Amino acid sequence: MSTHVLADTGVLTGRSLRHILRSPDTIITTAVTPIALMLLFVYVFGGAISTGSPDAYVNYMLPGILLITIASGVAYTAYRLFLDLQGGIFERFQSMPIARSSVLWAHVLTSLAANLASVAVVVAVALAMGFRTGASPAAWLAVAGILVLFTLALTWIAVLAGLSAKTVDGASAFSYPLIFLPFISSAFVPTDSMPGPVAWFAENQPVTSIVDTIRALFAQEPVGTGIWIAMAWLAGILVAGYAFAIAAYRRKAA
């Protein structure tokens, strides 16, 4: 349709990144809750939690905190998309000779940039709180790759939410269960301390395999088969989220 897909996506991404730069509070508020949780767990509950590891508790819980950061950050993606739809600028773009996919991809790339910025803020605070890792550059790269995949997967769910929402509140409400999911996983306490059915759920939901993989990468331990389970979950969520979001977009764009 258009031979300028990449250029148009770049221009539109620049636009929404400018939105974020003009309201940097969205990055800060995304990072504040995970940081508060981190302080709470490390300095209040941490002493009473036995992880069965001699490592500092902040090392144990950082992977889960990073996932919570992203899960709350994608709410802003849905929010920004919803505002574009409401404000009519979306229709202006749709009526212009540009590739329609550019409009969505711009939001997706912006979501990726914003969430990685929030993650960087949280990691910096964790380092100040005593988080240490001897992870190799390759292990860091693997962690970054997993977080990018996780962000993309949740972003497409956010796109779906933003496209189908009727109100601003509805656009971001989808993220609450996503934020809550890490609490019923191995993110904060080992799953074997939980009662039977809860432990079963915790061990078989996606967050646990992702958290365990990131934790192993940071601790320079073998990731085992867990990484493949994590990858399968991420790929599955990504593909399903993408498919549903694109279907919703087609309906919307007629």
Add this chain to the structure above:
Amino acid sequence: MTAARALDPAIRVQGIEKSFKDLQVLRGVGFEVKAGSIFALLGSNGAGKTTLVRILSTLLRPDAGTASVNGFDVGAEPAGVRGSISLGGQFAAVDEVLTGRENLVLVARLRHVKDPGAVADSLLARFDLAEAGDRRAATYSGGMRRRLDIAMSLIGDPPVIFLDEPTTGLDPQARIEVWQTIRQLAGGGTTVLLTTQYLDEAEQLADRIAILHQGTIIQNGTLAELKQLLPPAKVEYVEKQPSLEDVFLALVGDTRKEPR
């Protein structure tokens, strides 16, 4: 008005129907708009004006009927239609977070015109927004937003412009500013299709007026033709009272440059 050469009509609409669930909004709409003219689609709220504009700008598919814009079929060649049109008006789709200038540069980049910055600056000057160019659009008055909206629609010189209720919600002075802009556009050869619920707006601006009522065009003609539908004018002596608009404009200082 500059006489358009004997070209095909810029917009051709035939038998367009559209329903939303049980509600039939358009029941077989048809008309043609000559290139370079101003065509007003007059109708009350809910008459289906916006639905028709959304169909013509490829945002919505009709249930039945055909339409072409600048020779491109809206169903079969939507990319060609989008390359020929601009959409503006009622919703004043400007990006509030960006400044006026950034809004113009954004559209200029997306339309791949040369030197987006220079295009933006010349439009800011032309639309009397140069001073406000570096302010966020959120701080603009209704009239300024609408002018910015129309300025954004002009980038890339699309031959056809749709303006959906371009003056709804504007104060009288801003309305007159927008009217002047629309006249200039058509003077430059652009085909303008505007929708309005204001009778005086259609009367002031349009070369042809179509009245959309309950989903069909019930009349379509020039102002003179429409006036002939009523019995010939009787001569009566009526004291000429100034209208409230005259009073208001006299008090605040009339910005009209070309009285009609």
